[in-house]
Amino acid sequence: MTELDASEFRSLITSVFPELTASVFKLAAKGWDSLAVDVDDTLIFKFPRNLGAERALQKEAALLEIVRPSLSMAVPDMRIHDGPPIFSSHAKLDGEHLIVEDYDALGESDRQRLAEDLARFYAELHVLDADRIRSAGAGTIQPWQSPETVRIKGLPLLPPEIRSFAEAIISDFEALPADPYGNIYGFFDGHGWNMAFDHAQRRLNGIYDFADSGFGPLHQEFIYSNFISPDLTARIVSAYEMLTGRRLDRRRIAILTGFHRLSELAELADDPANVEQMIRSVATCAAGARVG
Numbered sequence: 001m002t003e004l005d006a007s008e009f010r011s012l013i014t015s016v017f018p019e020l021t022a023s024v025f026k027l028a029a030k031g032w033d034s035l036a037v038d039v040d041d042t043l044i045f046k047f048p049r050n051l052g053a054e055r056a057l058q059k060e061a062a063l064l065e066i067v068r069p070s071l072s073m074a075v076p077d078m079r080i081h082d083g084p085p086i087f088s089s090h091a092k093l094d095g096e097h098l099i100v101e102d103y104d105a106l107g108e109s110d111r112q113r114l115a116e117d118l119a120r121f122y123a124e125l126h127v128l129d130a131d132r133i134r135s136a137g138a139g140t141i142q143p144w145q146s147p148e149t150v151r152i153k154g155l156p157l158l159p160p161e162i163r164s165f166a167e168a169i170i171s172d173f174e175a176l177p178a179d180p181y182g183n184i185y186g187f188f189d190g191h192g193w194n195m196a197f198d199h200a201q202r203r204l205n206g207i208y209d210f211a212d213s214g215f216g217p218l219h220q221e222f223i224y225s226n227f228i229s230p231d232l233t234a235r236i237v238s239a240y241e242m243l244t245g246r247r248l249d250r251r252r253i254a255i256l257t258g259f260h261r262l263s264e265l266a267e268l269a270d271d272p273a274n275v276e277q278m279i280r281s282v283a284t285c286a287a288g289a290r291v292g
Contacts, residue, residue, distance in 0.1 A: 046088045059137035073121040074206035093206035095196030110202040115235030123243045126184045141216035144263035154266035165286040169258035179217035191227040223257040
């Protein structure tokens with residue numbers, strides 16, 4: 001769909017929700033797939049950009065309907081409106097993103113509570129009935145770039161001082177056997193930009209954006225919190241082990257984290273708007289590995 005200004009959003013939304021006529025509308029986010037509109041800081045409406053995004057939004061709503069009752073963590077209660085155009089609505093989860101600086105400012109007990117909340121979220125997701133989840137539209141998660149593509153497109157973009165780190169990560173990734181726990185249904189997007197964190201109360205109020213959820217290797221679930229802090233990931237892993245009895249391979253998680261950063265770099269190698277950020281992301285990962 002074409003870009004819409006606030007007045008066009010307002011008319012589309014109020015045609016379904018006339019009680020919002022006097023409300024305040026603002027553009028909340030411009031995602032890859034959808035445009036999000038915040039109404040009165042209490043409601044979120046998502047408008048897909050194209051047919052593929054429409055299907056993804058409908059799938060997300062169907063998955064959330066199954067997932068939500070089984071989770072201790074709050075997630076969106078999403079409803080689809082047929083339009084045209086198709087769009088979704090849900091009550092806004094109260095909270096903001098959780099980024100590196102936010103986590104660094106948390107005390108010990110707050111960090112531990114956050115890790116335990118996230119570990120419980122993953123543990124509850126990972127035991128959901130796979131057939132029911134598949135029937136709602138969940139499939140295999142998006143594959144990463146191949147090691148050969150990463151070597152060709154990613155490595156030449158890296159500064160010399162971290163190229164040896166990247167080469168070692170690629171080799172280690174190629175040598176990994178299959179995940180010992182196989183594939184599970186998971187979130188696979190647990191970074192701080194999908195979190196509603198209450199900074200005043202220093203706790204996580206909810207998690208959103210299930211568009212990338214699906215079936216994938218269990219250990220991969222635990223790499224995304226490294227965008228916030230390796231300390232958080234270590235705490236989540238330990239808490240998850242206590243909850244589930246599963247023993248996780250920390251080295252595997254570190255290798256997957258590094259290769260994921262390199263895969264994103266290779267994927268966006270020809271995108272000048274994002275490639276510098278991807279290089280910094282790899283450099284951060286390399287610095288953390290040296291400290292570790």
